[in-house]
Amino acid sequence: MDIEKIVAEVIPKSDYHHRNGFNNIPLIDRLSNDERDGLEDALIHKLLLESEDEIDTLIVETLAYLKSQKSLPVLYQLLGKCSENLIKLTIAASIFEINMDTSMIDIATGVIRKIDNKNDAYYVHKLTSAFYYLAKFQEPDTIKLLEEYSRHSEYLISYNAKQALG
């Protein structure tokens, strides 16, 4: 079992060429239990080495998909330190995915309201990205919020809110 090789495949280099649309779920699904355990440990270790400004959200999302209980202390710690809204939302959604911590819902909706700021040149892109993390909660508050955005006047915002709702 070559964990380094698995990690390199599951978490490829973080550039556009390797990450554009990259989906590691099929790769993870093919792993044995031992390989998944090894991957989990390696990713937690990797996360511990990253500063809050350089968190690779693909690692966080992968740990959530692995339902990694072991990663929770690290994720909570990162959530407390992280100041970047989209990363915060990713971590909150991932924690919720692992342990259904409902306190994450308020954090998520709070993040949405913060990034809905037309003064930010990237606000459309941030919002559209955020919707897909918000959709992971499948809770009344988050669904209601997405429904509101599905009626937004900005085409890309309403389109993505509808897509996130499914």
Place this chain on the structure above:
Amino acid sequence: MPGRSYSSSTGYRYGGQGTEKAVNSNWVNYELRQYNPLLGRFMSYDPYHQFQSPYLAMANNPVSFVDPSGGLAVGGVTGSPQNLKEFYSIDALAESGYSSLWDLIWNTQGIMGMQGLGAGGGGSHAHLRKGTFSKLGKEMVILEELSKATGMSIEEVRKELDEFVNGTGIEIVDAYAEVLEHRVEGELIDRTVNIFVNGSFQSSYSEEFEFKLEGGAYVNPEDFLNDPNMRPGLLAQQRRQKQNEEVLDYIQYGLEGVGLVPVVGIFADGANALIYTARGDYVNAAFSTGSMVPGLGYGANAAKLGLAAAPLFVKFVDKAADGGRAFYSGAGTGERAIAAGFETIGQTRAGKNLQNLIESKNIPWSEAELMWQRLSTTWARGVPDGSTVNVFLNNPRKGAIWFKTELPILLEKGVNIIYK
């Protein structure tokens, strides 16, 4: 005075620069070409292509320039940059009666042709032509324009531009000069069309139409287009337009990459908006200035620049179709698209610039993805309505840029999508 008069059936034929006047036409024979003093234009094509107009004579400034051979105008200001700098001081502008440097440039001959400008200086209509201005002159035009647009002082604008250039390695000054010149070229072309359609003389900005109107022979477009004497000028203009498009492409894609970067992107976005405006592409111009709308986070100066550019958006013309453009999403799809001979976003100048920027600044993927998403928005919006694009997909994740941005834009534009 008795005995001192002179008369001849053909008139005195030598004057000006010692050249001989043709007997029947009053045209003047220079060594290489004939000159029509009535029009102030040579009557045949410039063999050396000194100016963009092939018929322009004496650099449009017979006071400062001579052209002994009929092929090359010489003379004008050849002073040091320091002299030019002094020449372009704001005080000098005010004294000369021009409200701005732009006004001065527009109403005179450009740096090469301007000499001894004093109070109430000359104001003959002339052409702003590529190659007419020194780099310093271009820089001064840029600084003046941006200063007016932003309300910043010349020094502040210069500082911002310097920081921009230092930050990216891009010759932004050259880029801006191109932008400004092309904006004027665009106006010239528009004026030409207007004059042509209206059939009456309205300005002296188009030498081809001056000729037409002075000669009085052309009354409709067909006559003009079918006249073999006019075709070289027309073809030259078409060639210029094609070259302009290529230059605009180069600058535009280059700037879009850096235009995505907060702080340093302020001026890049402004330049991009002007390019789009020169091309008549309203939608993309609006996009480019989107980040400069008041309060959008780039600061008040950027907002002012955006507003200054806004009134220039006058019409919408689709950009040229780009049949080789492909989208991709998912592992290995970029390689497949390139191997199949398509152009991907990463191969564009903007894509390369962005990639270099992300690498050089070590921008984390969470932030870089937003930059790519924004560039992808432009990439998708650049696809002509109703055209066909090729898309390479490999099980992309739900929140992929393809699903979030590219696909909805293409759907909205009615683009046919071929999945590979």
